[in-house]
């Protein structure tokens with residue numbers, strides 16, 4: 871069992887670079903997470919090929 875359909879929070883589209891498609895894509899199932907350094911980042915999946923993509927959210 872997994873928490874798959876948790877689509878309520880974070881309905882925003884976040885763009886991330888997919889290394890497989892070699893282009894910027896709109897992240898699917900994006901979730902905010904933190905690195906060991908405490909930097910915020912979004913982690914999700916590429917809607918086209920399904921690999922994990924992530925994006926740093928730290929500073930603008």
Ligand SMILES: [Zn+2]
Nearest residue numbers: 888891916919
């Ligand atoms: Zn991709």
